[in-house]
Amino acid sequence: MSGDGTEAGELRVSGLTVRFAGLTALDGVGFTVAPGSVHAIIGPNGAGKSTCFNVLSGVYRASEGSVRFGGAELTALPPHRIAALGVARTFQNIALSRHLSVEDNLMLGRHRLTRAGFASAGLRMPWARGEDARHRARVRDIAAFVGVGEHLAAPVGPLSYGVRKRVELARALAMEPRLLLLDEPVAGMNGAERRRMAEVIRRARADLGLSVLLVEHDMGMVMRLADEVTVLDFGRRIAGGAPAAVQRDPAVIRAYLGAAHAPADAPDSEGNP
Numbered sequence: 001m002s003g004d005g006t007e008a009g010e011l012r013v014s015g016l017t018v019r020f021a022g023l024t025a026l027d028g029v030g031f032t033v034a035p036g037s038v039h040a041i042i043g044p045n046g047a048g049k050s051t052c053f054n055v056l057s058g059v060y061r062a063s064e065g066s067v068r069f070g071g072a073e074l075t076a077l078p079p080h081r082i083a084a085l086g087v088a089r090t091f092q093n094i095a096l097s098r099h100l101s102v103e104d105n106l107m108l109g110r111h112r113l114t115r116a117g118f119a120s121a122g123l124r125m126p127w128a129r130g131e132d133a134r135h136r137a138r139v140r141d142i143a144a145f146v147g148v149g150e151h152l153a154a155p156v157g158p159l160s161y162g163v164r165k166r167v168e169l170a171r172a173l174a175m176e177p178r179l180l181l182l183d184e185p186v187a188g189m190n191g192a193e194r195r196r197m198a199e200v201i202r203r204a205r206a207d208l209g210l211s212v213l214l215v216e217h218d219m220g221m222v223m224r225l226a227d228e229v230t231v232l233d234f235g236r237r238i239a240g241g242a243p244a245a246v247q248r249d250p251a252v253i254r255a256y257l258g259a260a261h262a263p264a265d266a267p268d269s270e271g272n273p
């Protein structure tokens with residue numbers, strides 16, 4: 001337990017409100033991501049999911065409320081300070097440097113962990129070379145972990161969409177986070193790519209002990225991966241709990257899932273159970 005009552009590695013969001021001019025995008029939202037768990041945020045378009053991620057990663061400022069992680073209040077911090085506390089993020093639209101190799105994109109993800117930085121590495125200081133080699137070894141391990149090891153030397157641009165999404169996840173992992181924020185990790189993927197990504201996320205939790213908070217519209221994926229689900233609608237939290245219970249909740253069915261998704265057999269987008 002830290003001084004504020006949150007468990008180490010726990011993310012606790014309370015009373016989170018974000019207003020843009022006349023619009024309340026988030027209205028008093030609260031939820032907790034338990035350490036080492038997978039927590040999904042779902043809800044219809046415009047419900048406030050991305051806004052929530054943007055506050056958690058320091059891109060947007062909260063109008064009211066609190067986000068605590070590992071004893072720190074995140075709402076007052078800029079993105080790089082939040083990242084330094086162990087919170088890494090991927091984006092709805094892939095945000096990688098297309099002309100750089102997979103390896104160099106992952107090294108960029110690691111930059112805050114390097115003592116040398118790129119200037120002294122460029123000066124070829126012996127200690128900087130040693131540090132560079134250690135980081136490159138770790139980057140190779142991470143690339144293998146997400147299944148992109150064979151593409152390390154390739155520029156990112158021409159790689160398939162599914163591979164680029166996994167490279168983006170690898171870059172987040174290269175930051176050695178404790179909490180991963182994944183914004184629609186399987187959007188636009190085919191069934192095989194989705195299953196592969198789901199497996200990587202499952203292993204990130206099981207093997208690396210990370211907590212994962214994800215926004216995702218693929219309900220099959222959410223039901224199979226998440227320990228807990230928070231449902232937003234018009235900026236409010238309308239339900240939360242275990243996936244099966246949330247999927248049966250009449251308010252959730254009304255607002256988001258519709259009759260087609262209830263009750264839960266949780267097929268994925270290609271009808272696979």
Ligand SMILES: Nc1ncnc2c1ncn2[C@@H]1O[C@H](COP(=O)(O)OP(=O)(O)OP(=O)(O)O)[C@@H](O)[C@H]1O
Pocket residue numbers: 020023024025043044045046047048049050051052
């Ligand atoms: N920077 C901004 N300025 C003004 N309004 C914004 C801004 N960002 C989001 N909004 C508004 O806040 C509301 C919530 O948007 P948000 O993108 O968080 O929803 P979402 O649940 O992520 O939707 P989607 O599933 O379509 O990505 C929407 O009405 C949106 O138009």
